[in-house]
Amino acid sequence: MIRTLILAASLAVLTVPALAQGDENNRAGRYESEGGASLIVDLTHKSGNEYSAAIATADKMTDTLPGCGGSLKGDVTITGASATMSIPNEGFIESKKESLQNSRFCKVNFKFMDQYTLKLEEVSGCSYYHGASCDFNGTVVHEASGI
Known part of the structure; x- marks a missing residue:
């Protein structure tokens, strides 16, 4: 009887992480x-495919380059392995022609390369949030990737 309980408890403990890892959504x-x-990207699940996203970037100042940094927060809908975060650009100048630098929206594409790897690509209108020397481009790895 005790062996059965120990076996059942062990299976339950081992099964829960396996189920969580298989949840690609x-x-x-x-x-x-x-x-x-x-x-750094922090994704918080809201419901369904809806997430709250916080992106932060920073680069240290060196003798030859100025440092920079910035952040961005907003909602994103993740469908399959990709998504686009689009938030109003607070730096948009209505009186100037719209361009990649003067865009109504800051847009960042998300592409999940695998279960733990996310590639970000800044599309337009985000320099207001991080300055000229930084961007929201790069590949980031989930903190659970080494487990």
């Missing part, structure tokens, strides 16, 4: 770059 967690400039 759950992309929540912290993703960080490895080396070079710092890029």
